[in-house]
Amino acid sequence: MDYKIKSRIWIEADGEILLGEGRVSLLKAIDETGSLSKAAKSIGMSYKKAWSLIDAVNKRAEKPVTSSSIGGKGGGGAELTEYGKSLVETFETINENCWKFLDHQIKQSKLK
Numbered sequence: 001m002d003y004k005i006k007s008r009i010w011i012e013a014d015g016e017i018l019l020g021e022g023r024v025s026l027l028k029a030i031d032e033t034g035s036l037s038k039a040a041k042s043i044g045m046s047y048k049k050a051w052s053l054i055d056a057v058n059k060r061a062e063k064p065v066t067s068s069s070i071g072g073k074g075g076g077g078a079e080l081t082e083y084g085k086s087l088v089e090t091f092e093t094i095n096e097n098c099w100k101f102l103d104h105q106i107k108q109s110k111l112k
Contacts, residue, residue, distance in 0.1 A: 003111045005102040009095055013060040019091045023053050027080060027088050030054075030066060036078045054078075061087065 010020035017023075029039035040050035057065050065084035069077050080088070 003106050003109075005106050007098065007102060009098055011091060011094075016056070016060055018057060018060045019087060021095075023057055024088055024091050026050055026053055027057070027065065027084060030078050031080045031085070031088075034077045034079055036066075036068070039078070 008021060011018045025043050026039060026045065029042050030036060033039045033042060036050055036054065037047050040047045054066055061083070063083040064081050065087060066078050067081055068079075
């Protein structure tokens, strides 16, 4: 039998969620699409929820995580700031290290 430990992590700022898997997925989609509405659509999230999550992240982070431009002839857009990219990278590193640690723990356990 192959046992696995399942876990979800998130990072809080002053007791409020800053980043978790869903928010990171949204940030990565913004980075890929250059648009909050396209990012939301690509991950099956409503624009309203996506906007709310990004607003919460930007308010809780030390610096802005995204920047946006107002629509016009070519439409508006959104992109990650360098700080936003570093937060995504940090979260993914922590998450990956967590999974490696848990995999190691289950291999060392008596559940073999």
